[in-house]
Amino acid sequence: MRHLWFDIACLPLGWGRRVRIGVDGGAIASVETDVDAQPSDERHGAALPGLCNVHSHGFQRGMAGLSERRGRPDDDFWSWREVMYRFLDRLSPEDIAAITAQAYVEMLESGFTRVGEFHYLHNDVDGVRYADPAETAGAIVAAAETSGIGLTLLPVFYAHGDFGAAAAAPGQRRFLSDVDGFARLVEASRATLPADALLGVAPHSLRAVTPDELSAILPLAGDGPIHIHAAEQVREVEACIAWSGARPVEWLLDHAAVDDRWCLVHATHLTDRECDRLAASGAVAGLCPVTEANLGDGIFPAVRYLAAGGWFGVGTDSNILIDAAGELRAVEYAQRLAHRRRALLADEDKPSVGQALFAGAQAGGAQALGVRGGLAVGAPADLLSLDPDHPALAGATPDTLLDRWIFAARHGAIDCVWRGGRKWVEGGRHVDADAVAERYRRTVGGLLA
Template sequence: MIACWFQRAWIDNQWQHDVRLTVTEGRISALETGVGAAPGDERHAAALPGLCNVHSHGFQRGMAGLSERRSRHDDNFWSWREIMYRFLDRLTPDDVAAITAQAYAEMLEGGFTRVGEFHYLHHDPAGRTYADPAEMAGAIVDASSATGIGLTLLPVFYAHGNFGGASPSPGQRRFLSDIDGFAALLDSARTKLVGDANIGIAPHSLRAVAPDQLTALLAMSPIGPVHIHAAEQEKEVADCIAWSGARPVAWLLDNAALDARWCLIHSTHLDADEAARLAASGAVAGLCPITEANLGDGIFPAIDYLAAGGRFGIGTDSNILIDAAGELRALEYSQRLAHRARALLAGTESPFVGANLYARALAGGGQALGVEPGLAVGQPADIVSLDLDHPSFAGTDDATLLDRWIFAGRAGTIDCVWRAGVKRVAGGRHVDRSAIAAAYRKSVERIVA
């Protein structure tokens, strides 16, 4: 059992003062407000519930910064994808574990305490199934165990190269499954989970999964999260219309019975009808604004979607730069650039953008990963403490604290992070950062040599 006392803590989407949390076996066993610290308590300034990262491809952390050179006159997502295929050709399970651990350590340092790993790198470099079909999933579990981050494993089903059952490209050979092979992979992956890790399924996209396969996948996994890429690129929308006569999100709304266990990743290119219907479905939009900016995807219609009651979570996707506050900041700034106005994602009951974004991302992220977020008795002790002695917080009050962190904070604003009651970050650094970084460097230097 441990106990921590905070000058203030974010509870039920508002700051409470003089808060004492008692943690037993990784969960909050007592929560008191308006009390003093007891002898032996750890004392900190401000506690936030950790955020869920709804969308990660852990291995892509190793190629961050390697695709920023113009290779052709029309560089875009599709040319970036070819670079990604070349990078992953040399990855072993040990490489995936080492690279993903680096990403997960950075997530913890940046304010995430659970990650949804959209895991599609299943097979060996020749595209053959490992003796254990979930060998690579085991590497993801190893990375989560090494860093301590909470894990929602999302094994990906991938069968085709484009809409209408088009043949996959050679670069996709490490991803591919049929329904029976994926069932075996999923069964093996379930046996590898430890602690409070959970599992869902991820039909990759309507480009990669035929309608009958989507039906079979949903029957295979009748409970738990369902994540799918949707409408990330304009070309994807055009190709979907050519195949089906409908836009991707409209097709899913009409044919897949979307509900609260679904998370549609990106959903960048929604028309007004899709935005309203997606909001009404109860599904979550999984937004990754930093990656979406890096890839030139476009801007999610957040104002209309949120006005319709839509739910969202945030993710780091390609892990080009891992920072929870940065994702929220990029989401608001994308709207400001598109609409040439300010403070666009403030709530109707709160004029402060940061508090509104954090509350929505907390709730939507938890829903998308199948967990209950927040600081409450019975919940995992997933806690992020902010260092209010940091210059970014000078003169702050309750109303502006989250705005200062999200819009004006720099490195060093996060002090400590506890995941399931274990302190994984202290003084802004993951407690095992040196060993994790050394293994990461070894793998990446071999891969890019």
């Protein structure tokens, strides 16, 4: 067993001082507080548990910035989707692995130690399933192993182009499965996973899955998590009402036994009743505020949802810009813009907005990805250290440290990141950043040539 020693550490019951953490076999074996460092201990300033990225499409990192040109007066999510379809038509499994590895390196450098990969790119460019159904899942696993990030793989079931089993569009051909084919894909994907990876399932959305198909694929998750896109767009909500008479989240809560194994990704457009019911269900709302802003989706009703006791996590979704602190900051800033007030997601008992955001996302993210979180005995040794010499953290106390990091630090505040007890980031840089970036540059350069 080896030990890490910190001046302060964010523990489950609050900040501890002079904290010594023992690591053995990839897990936390001991946590001592108010103790001196031993000569063999590795010493650092402040320790935080790693965050879980609840929603990622890794390959989309390669198209970041390609859709930021005005091409039509009604440019929105649906026109962005056409750009995405054109980009993914070029990708081989090797391309997916190279691009996703770069995304995962950036996630680790920003403080994410596990990712929920909402993986729907299953078929070859002609729409035919690869001979190995887990061909592209293997590319995701390879990217996770190259980068070192923890992986919760979420194979996506996608069968239709819109509500009511409408035919899929040509650009969706690489996503499509039937129930039997998806079952084979899930089992093949399970066989590719390393020991510390997890598997769930992800019905893409009510647009892409019929009620019967939803019922058929949910058991494939076993005891793993279940993720689904829901109510991201107003047009989606209107189409769901036209199909079923109910809104997407309303329909799920009425028909799908949503509970604490579920993560409803986005859930942006909720009525007050839906908001309260979702909070009461125990499910996690998977918020991706940077992507949601980029796509013009809308603003999640976080003030009401958190007041009702709802769980949330954050994700990077399209990976337009990968920054854990930036996602947390965007959750709060969106509420300030919507309500024209400040410090909305804290309360009188816990006045620090940064601490409220971090604690909520850390707990909700771990639940959504099916892992135990926090700096506690038996939990994975997934943690990060903040650099006490970073200018934005000068004079910070435990009460102000997370506010300083999330709202004021830009890049460079994270010094080291450990995942499964192994240090993958040191001095703010991933240990294999240069090699992964070079492969990424060659891949994307070739795709866009």
